Amino acid sequence: MAKMTNLEKRIARMNRFSAEVREAVESELKKEVEEMVAAIQRAAPVSDFESRPGELRDSVTAYPVQGRPAAWRIIVKAQDKKGRYYGSYVEFGHNTKDGGRVPAQPFFWPTYRSRRRGLRARILRPARKLIREMFPRG
Structure with a gap:
């Protein structure tokens, strides 16, 4: 039998659960x-240099990843006048054309890391509750 990757194992495990438990997790x-x-969005800086102040903040969005159950992608879609995404330049800082340095204003990764703690437990809590109701002890 072929070896399963972590993603395949996760998909196989989710398919064994009832639709009700899967819906609760999702x-x-x-x-x-x-x-x-x-x-x-709350952590994103708002600058007067943006074509519309708050554009970076308002461009943070999420969407489900096609073909992968329980997978989402969070992105920052703000673009400059030439159509280039500039969220990473704000996040990590950058050099200017005249040789200066624009300091980093991290907003995405610090927020992600702080919210990630306990995420799995919060997501699985309703599933555990449903499973306990399905299979009561005693």
Whole structure:
């Protein structure tokens, strides 16, 4: 038998659960993703240099990854006038054309790391509750 990757193992495990448990996990995951997006938006700097102040903040969004159950992607879609994404330049800082340095203003990764702690437990809590109701002890 072929060796399964971690993703394949996770998919096989999720397929064994009832649809009700899967829906509970996916619902909680969606809620957590929405809260993560809101937290990143609160942390995003708002600058007068943007074509529309708050554009970076408002461009933070999330969407489900096709073909992967319980997988979401959070992105920053803000673009400059030439169509280049500039979220990473704000996050990590950058050099200017005249040789100066624009300091980093981290907003995405610090927020992600702080919210990631306990994420798995929060997502699985409703599933555990449903499983306990399905299979009561005693």
